[in-house]
Amino acid sequence: MEDQVRRPRRRVTVVDVASAAGVSPGTVSNAISGKRKVDQDTRARIDRAILELGYVPNLAARGMRTGRTNTIAVFSSMPTAVAAGSARLGFLMEVAASAAVTALEHNMALVLVPPIREASKALSSVPFDGLLMIEPEEDDANLARLRQRGIPTMVIGLRDGAPGPGVTMNFQRMAELLISHLLETGVRHMPLILGQSTRQSNLFFRQTYERMMAQAGLAARVHVVPEADAERGASAAILQDIAAGLPIDGVLAPIDAMAAGTMAALRQAGLSVPGDVKVATRYDGFRARSETPPLTALNLRLDEVAQIATAGLIGAIETGGAPILTGPEPRLVVRSSTVG
Amino acid sequence: MEDQVRRPRRRVTVVDVASAAGVSPGTVSNAISGKRKVDQDTRARIDRAILELGYVPNLAARGMRTGRTNTIAVFSSMPTAVAAGSARLGFLMEVAASAAVTALEHNMALVLVPPIREASKALSSVPFDGLLMIEPEEDDANLARLRQRGIPTMVIGLRDGAPGPGVTMNFQRMAELLISHLLETGVRHMPLILGQSTRQSNLFFRQTYERMMAQAGLAARVHVVPEADAERGASAAILQDIAAGLPIDGVLAPIDAMAAGTMAALRQAGLSVPGDVKVATRYDGFRARSETPPLTALNLRLDEVAQIATAGLIGAIETGGAPILTGPEPRLVVRSSTVG
DNA sequence: ACGACCTTATAAAACGATTTTCATCGTAAA
DNA sequence: TTTACGATGAAAATCGTTTTATAAGGTCGT
Secondary structure: OOOHHHOOOOOOOHHHHHHOOOOOOHHHHHHHHHOOOOHHHHHHHHHHHHHHHHHHHHEHHHHHOOOOOOOEEEEEOHHHHHHHHHHHHHHHHHHHHHHHHHHHHHHOOEEEEEOOOOOHHHHHOOOOEEEEOOOOOOOOOHHHHHHHHOOOEEEEEEOOOOOEEEEOOOOOHHHHHHHHHHHHHEEEEEEEEHHHOOOOHHHHHHHHHHHHHOOOOOOOOOEOOOOHHHHHHHHHHHHHHHOOOHHHHHHHHOOOHHHHHHHHHHOOOOOOOOOOOOEEEEEEOOOHOOOOOOOOEEEEOOOHHHHHHHHHHHHHHHHOOOOOOOOOOOOOEEEOOOOO | OOOOOOOOOOOOOOOHHHHHHOOOOOHHHHHHHOOOOOOHHHHHHHHHHHHHHHOOOOOHHHHHHOOOEEEEEEHHHHHHHHHOOOOHHHHHHHHHHHHHHHHOOOOOOOEEEOOOOHHHHHOOOOOOOOOEEEEEOOOOOOHHHHHOOOOEEEEEOOOOOOOEEEEEEEEHHHHHHHHHHHOOOOOOOOOOOEEEEOOOOHHHHHHOOOOOOOOHOOEEEEEEEEHHHHHHHHHHHHHHHHHHOOOOOEEOOHHHHHHHHHHHHHHHHOOOOOOOOOEEEEEOHHHHOOOOOOOEEEEEOOOHHHHHHHHHHHHHHOOOOEEEEEEEOOEOOOEEEEEE
């Protein structure tokens, strides 16, 4: 047996490969990348040397030279996200999973930047060539800074007509689908429960709700609840309505934690779902599915959205374009919180 | 208005900062990293220069010099994963989300390496200092290669008594919890449906099942189904049992896609759950929750597992240790597929 | 036989940080 | 007064790759 060297052997570099194959480092580089023609024969020798020595390229060095890291980041701002419940995280993860696959098909890795305080610090301690940003607010500071630094970005959940590269999600259509479904089931007294941030989703749901209720000749009632206290806030709002004797036979709570709060309140008040009150929410995630009864919601087709966004981002990184892409239409998923 | 420079300005480097602050690059580096003492006064000038110039360190360059990328990867082998249903992906994502947070608390980013074909290629096109590997098979080749290259790894879902750094998950306890719960609800004729890979989970469930059924004086019946065709395979197995007239009042299907297949088969055969047959599965994910009725399963406490594993991995990266850590005990989550 | 031109490979110059080695200047200890 | 030492910076070496400029042969048409 050979005497094992204890200290880690010096890393095998392109220089070692070069000398083993009897060529220069530059040639090895060209053979690997295929950026310039290399003779069949020499290439074969190089390949053999790589195998024998077990050469693994140093990606940091490559990255430094080329200025590319072959990495894209996915990020969701909103520090209250985690507090606001699993919804946001689930959303982020659904996007991340799909994006990771698409990215890897283009030989890019996906890095996850979780929504924490000091997001800006996080964003500058992680290397990436481009960023997927999930439903930022109108004036997101991180987004602005990155764009200013010339880093390609792609917004997931771009409002129709908003500027900047991204994938649109049709918020208006989402609201329409849910509201018209509720109305069709015979609901007449249906408050809307919203978060208070300036997020796209909140704005559009409010607008559409008010328009459609007016059209149907019904009274509108909007509760705004701070995202940080979503569940309890929603619950309190509903209980208050009931205590005040306001009629209620439906609730639209786009944020799933608020839908959960609503369900709790209804249970507490002894109202049955969907018998007395019908309830619907937006994101068809964990919470929507594991309520009793499970909640009618939307299939946002996040896998497709993420795939489109990722492909677009990679295009932007490579060719510099910065397109606005159209996401798929949401689909209604009817569950027993509104029928039966 | 100043005339905007069209071509991107040359990147601001440590040299620019140095000359602006009237010091040498090395001093700037020391000021930033804090690795050596720098005078209060000079440090202040440097900080100011950084702010003014908008200096952002080039992480690739730093990485090349230090040999660290401040990145850890999470990876799940098993190419059939995605085909086998959402379970595996959900599992991966749950771990990833928690790991990402823990990692970022240590100033590390988390990169996602999705379970694709050519995993080995993927693993060498992404830079990382350490790897979290989810439930590898006994003899995972990727794992071996990475360890040989001296890259710290941490297995999530290490069998009790197995070698190598990782976090244990108590598979035997999982099986015991589910089986004893089923037996307590009065089940007497309960087949076990397993995947055919050599994964820890499969081995332990079989062992424990056979032991406990024997102890209870009950007949054991094991169906092995290929992971790639989990849902239909499980469904076929159950229907076959029923057609053969074998008694059945319970099913244990640890893999959730197989549990779903089981539910479909029972519906098709006109058997009610939990009235006629009680069903339980292992991972309390999407599928378990959105079955009708929702399935009794286990809370594997993946967030805690991931956090422990990530902290351990970072420790290994920084200090070289390679511990075997004990994961939290699973908890039974009783749902209406076994009671009521 | 002579440029013109193509193919292939080499040498050397980046890329942008960190780390190591040396100076320099005070100041405390002997 | 001398020596030693601590504190602070500068200069230069270094990490491993890619890219650029350059050279060495070969082929071809005239």
